[in-house]
Amino acid sequence: MPCDGQAVTRRQFETAPECETAPEAALPLSRGIVLLFAVACGAAVANVYFSQPLLVTMGHDLAMSPALIGSVVTLTHVGYGLGLFFLVPLGDTADRRRLVVLQLLLLVGALTVVATARTAGMLLAGMAATGLLAVVTQTLVAFAASLAPAANRGRVVGLVTSGVVVGILLARTASGVMADLAGWRSVYLASAILTALLALVLHLVLPRGSGTPRTSLRYGELLRSTVTLFARERLLRLRALFGLLVFAAFSTLWSSVALPLSEAPYFLSHSAIGALGLIGAAGALAASVAGGLNDRGLSRQTTGTALALLAVSWVPLAFTRSSPAALIVGVILLDLAVQAVHVTNQTLIYALRPDAGSRLIGGYMVFYSIGSATGAIAATTLYTVGGWGAVCALGATFSCLGLALWAVTRRCADGVGD
Template sequence: MESQTADEVAAPNVSPWVVGTMAFATGAVIANLYYAQPLVDTLARVFQADSDAIGLTITVTQIGYALGLALLVPLGDLIERRKLLAALLAAATLGMAAMALAPSLIVFGAAAAVVGLTSVAVQVIVPFAHVLAAKGQQGRVVSTVMSGLLMGILLSRTVAGLVAEAFGWQAVFGLGAVLTALIAVVLWRALPTVAPTVTMRYPALLGSVLRLVREEPVLRLRMLYGALTFSTFSVFWTSAGFLLAGDPYNWNEAQIGLFALFGVAGALAAKFAGGLADRGWVHLTTGAYLLITALSYLLIGWGAVSVVALAIGVLLMDMGVQGTHINNQSLIFALRPDARSRLNTAYMVSYFISAAVGSALSAVVYVAYDWIGVAVLGGLFPALACVVWAVEHFSRSRREAAAATGS
């Protein structure tokens, strides 16, 4: 297939099938990171290990993903993306197969690290989707792909629990391996070949990520919005299982897993954020999404005694977080078309770190202050983001007024 530049490949009639395939791919691949989480008790029995050892193994997966964000995602600007995706997905397939067949916890953990490292393929797909979309459609296309990714995160635990119950724990990772392999083949055939945007040595490529952060104030601002909203996402989902497993709910693992479907509804609702971004409403809708996220925690706090309030609160929270995220990526990808992967690296590293911080704080606060403490903590982050947005809004208004008067 003849190589094309990023500008040449964009077309007003980008295939909905290709966009849908990329959305499914991001969801299926990111799910590989989360399949083990609802199976911790089973894995502890199978490998005759204590809960700390199993928890460390799951942490290794997340560490691998963090390293992949920092070290592999920038290659999307240096290496032809289609080839890079094929290599990453092939390695992820082997890692998932090794997890399914692992004879010991050490082998399982090593394979999980490989899966974490190479599952950053999803963060190569997202900026690739922006490249393929025609001007005026980027927000809509990116929102579709990102909705698939968030659905993969939310549904992975439910799928893992149901498959393990029906066919055993090994079938969960075997299914992941098969899906990842199929995705690699389908994407190889469906995606065009797009020429790399830069030619530089690998150390210089990594160094340029920090330079982008220094030089692009919009990137820094959107990194802050992303960090403050995704941290609250982690605050909720880290402790939600404790709430639902205890009084007054006393739900089992299957019921808790199915509750994640309310988050999926929020993700689907936020898909419309891309269309609004394409119409130039990014600034105003960002403020609305941040406010929705902050206010959702009033309902989430009430969720200690009302499952209806909890469900509506989760739907609104996920919608706000996802809508903000789509707006963020729509803006940062447009900053420098030749550096989309490196811009995504800077943004997603801060995003991932904030999730880890939110998760750790949520566990500590739940033990000390129960669910009301989690609700206060979760609402604090988007409330702070609302303050930042208000400062940005008034500063922008003053600049526009000054420009209008010629002063």
Template sequence: MPGERSRRLSKGLILFMATACGMTVANLYYNQPLLADIGRTFDVTAKQVGIISMLTQIGYAAGLFLFVPLGDMREKRQLLCTLLIAVAASLAGVATAQNLLWISVASLLVGITTVIPQMMIPLAAQLAPPAERGKVIGTVMSGLLIGILLARTVSGIVGGTWGWRTMFGIAAGMMIILAVIVRNFLPKSFPQSQLNYKELVLSIGKLIREQRTLREASMIAAMLFGSFSVFWTTLVFYIEGEPYRYGSEIAGLFGLIGVAGALAAPLSGRLSDRFDGKTIIGFAIVIALLSFVCFGLFGNHLWGLILGVFLLDLGVQGGQIANQSRIYSLVPEARSRLNTVYMVSTFLFGSIGSALGSLAWSLWGWNGVCAVGGSMTVIALLIWGWHRIGERRLRSTSNSIGK
């Protein structure tokens, strides 16, 4: 019932869900400003230590596929509490790592178990009135996006002051506290599907085949987030050298710049409720592309880096919100599975972006990083354009048949 949805999804609950998403997704990004410090601890190269960020995102993609479909068939609150305890144990494993293999395995497990936000967001979409779904998703997503960005700031400061192990120890403690709060504050949710787990997983393939919008949104998101990871994985290595000579603390502070872009997420959600989301996505891709132009031409100036970070986060986040608003309206009883397809694609290419960024930095330096990241946004723009042409052809064919 719409009234029941409104009553259960109060402003306080929306704020809590946004905060919980931000706190949990941050686990995936604490390592990025600390990669250089971790590399020095284990005496490995930038290319070798880059695998930590890559494995974290691969783990996240795997966790999305394994656990998020359960949101359509299980009570979400208990599932979330279990995952929060598991991610706390994984973070403790990172904090106590004694070699590169140990921290790589622990980082993979952190990714696998940090899928809480992708159960929270479909839950918010389920509870929201249809006319406000974009706005609610945008608000919850703003918490997630701010968590992504502030994770780098917090970890840079904590890691630079007390060491990188302290950051992961603190994160483990926060997940235990959050599990207690979720258990007592989040309402119970009831499954919307009668399928068993095997049927749920098999139905994902059917959704991919039947939902053209889902395929398009997932491919665009994959390219955008891949470019996002290319930049953030390599930024710390770039600013450690000439002309900046900054440490991990400053690398983390760049996350604050992106918060301005994250604060625009609710606006993107509102625009998606009122206007054509496909047009908004096109603008978002162009903004992300301009960020890499800025990095390439003006990245040796601090103002150029700052402007580029703002544009990148604004473009990627705006596209993310508009895409999710579109896919959640496709098959309401399968929102968790739709989100699985979308987010597995996103973070799989996020991990590829991390690997490509580290490789480009090792082979070609900053210009290579800008070229790789910019190329991924160009691919996103081509996908968007190709689907717009396809839609116009379908409309033209339909009109011809109608006549």
């Protein structure tokens, strides 16, 4: 098995479980439908990040202690992690079109609970359910990949992932502005309305039969097969490690950059700090470009170049306190690099076994979550001990580990993708 390539070998299909069915034929995808997927992905994943600028206001409104209000973010991410393992694999056995619409409607219910919460318990339950159901984002990514012809799959995954990038980076800015205008509850009420509209549009627009199940595995077997795929597929394990390291670096920056910016010499407001996400949205461009490069067989080169840029990005970021321009350059380089690796990862692992696309992407995203959590915890802890310099050293370490892993493993491929 190649450790860095996108071909599906004859042996892979010969050794696939007998209960797996052949991949469905790809359907023509118009640019409009791809953009609809991107919008739906961005809107869904944004719900995981809306709460971050709103925690203090939520706490005051519901008389929650600082420790309890801090659990809002934790429960949301715990719910998201559980959804990646327990819900996303359903895309390989259930009709994806119906599954997406159902998950979006359930997400509307969870958002409504949050928007109308009158007690801390109700809020926390709603946030956990919101995180659990927001994994419809990954179901949509796998769905879009299944509909795309193999020759254009990288470009489609890149465009859809660009929606995810924009959703993550703009969520904090949008929630802060809306909360200032109409209160924190308006954020979740507006998201519930948007999600309901997207569910209706997807139900009407997506072609019937486009989400035909690909396997007859029962639910328990489906979950066990997710673990089995990691044991069998070396490329999946490698790309999961890349994902863990690049998102640890990504989270190292975004979980801690507000700390130096709120201090001397900047003293920026929360809204101004949130606006930094607009700069990071450049990563959406990288997602689209990386998808096209993968379609041309340049996955290995794209990965190596992106990991090198990721390591270099921490040089200007180290000068954040003295140079706003350096911060901007560092943010752009980091987000370009992370999203290029992320799209490459998803394109390659889906091509391993299209019949198991949801399980592959769901399992991969578990490592994404681990990396994000590791970077956030380590960065905020290090900042209190060693300041911004220690945070940059941590981010550079994650980045250089990823580049070293690429350098060590790049020669074990079988030549496909050069």
